[in-house]
Amino acid sequence: MLALSGLPQAPGVYRFRDAGGRVLYVGRATQLRSRVRSYWGDLHGRRHLRRMVPQIARVEAVECDSVHEAAWLERNLLQRTKPRWNRIRGGLEVPVGIRVTPDGLKVVHLHSPSDADFGPYLGGAQARLAVSGLERVFPLRYTAERLDGGLRDLARMRGVSVVDRPAFHTAITAVLSRDQEHSLSVREQLALLRDRAAANLAFELAGRIQQELEAVDWIVAEQKMTRLAAAEPDHDVYGWADGLLVRFRVRNGRVDGWEQRAATQATARARVDLTPPEWAAFAARTAELARRLAPEAL
Structure with a gap:
């Protein structure tokens, strides 16, 4: 059973993977837990996703500080790559x-x-x-x-x-x-x-x-996923929790990449130490959420 109870009732972005680790879908939510659980209920206007749900083997999520921030993160991720079950690249908002x-x-x-x-x-x-x-x-x-x-x-x-x-x-x-x-x-x-x-x-x-x-x-509302101009050089943001390392790619002031993998504390320490201080709390929170959602063996 997927660990959906580990999802917070907070704004954020979620990602579904299949048993082979392939990303099926990326979406955003005003309340992560309610939104993700809805896929196992009546999908209403999202009927095209019914065939996707049986393929979901893992849920990953990022808790954001506002719905606006979640909208930007979803847009940035989908501009870089569009999973099979997403209909459009990027987003509808201008x-x-x-x-x-x-x-x-x-x-x-x-x-x-x-x-x-x-x-x-x-x-x-x-x-x-x-x-x-x-x-x-x-x-x-x-x-x-x-x-x-x-x-x-x-x-x-x-x-x-x-x-x-x-x-x-x-x-x-x-x-x-x-x-x-x-x-x-x-x-x-x-x-x-x-x-x-x-x-x-x-x-x-x-x-x-x-x-x-x-x-x-x-x-x-707080929004750090996209900025008018890069306030700092391109960099990566890392968070680690109990064997799981999360990485966000920041390029030209935009967070456009999100990855997570197993890693020892010794391996993660050098990367986490490179994370800018203003990103540290966000990265740590995301890693802790990733650990709660991750299966025992990644």
Whole structure:
């Protein structure tokens, strides 16, 4: 019996292998345990996978720090290689960035790291909703020195002027930099606006603001699987637990490889020591999960 009870109820990426060790499928989950167990239940819209399930001999998984991080890891792995039972290479979401301009925020498609100030984010729709939410709280576009009549009237209605511009810019930059205090403040203000709209029976507006709130959560969530520019040279990340060594390949700021194999502590030590400190906790956690899921003999 597969050790599915060892899976956490946390976001992550999972991988199925057959008895010969071949990768059958790579997927992502909001809750790993529930998602993986669902393959042995009613597959609903995933009927094409029914023939795959009897072939599954082993489950491997990576616990991520957010659903957004899991989405990036899945995308990177599938861009490098597509297992037989995955239908597409990569993912459906479009990588985008957010640029802070004098006239407000702009969602941009990524062709190079210089295209955006912040990101990358998966999903243009989510990024645009997040921008809408940020501009609802910090209406930067209405703080320009010269506004035409319509914008000037809207600025007056919102009670903002050019003197608010530096504070809005600082706050937006802090949120996009994932500052927890500023991010929490934006969430609270959006929740207040949502509840006020619902109390006034403006349910469509309340629903829109709720979408914006969720999108802000998406873009400020921890995400280290892909970066706008490589912050450090190409390297590998290693974690070891009770005879099992896990390796992640990091190239050009992207985690695009994931392997695990049996290894003694002496063999693993030199590799684990090369892991950058900021990756150490993630690598150790992944190795411990791999050990819980691994059969007695690898």
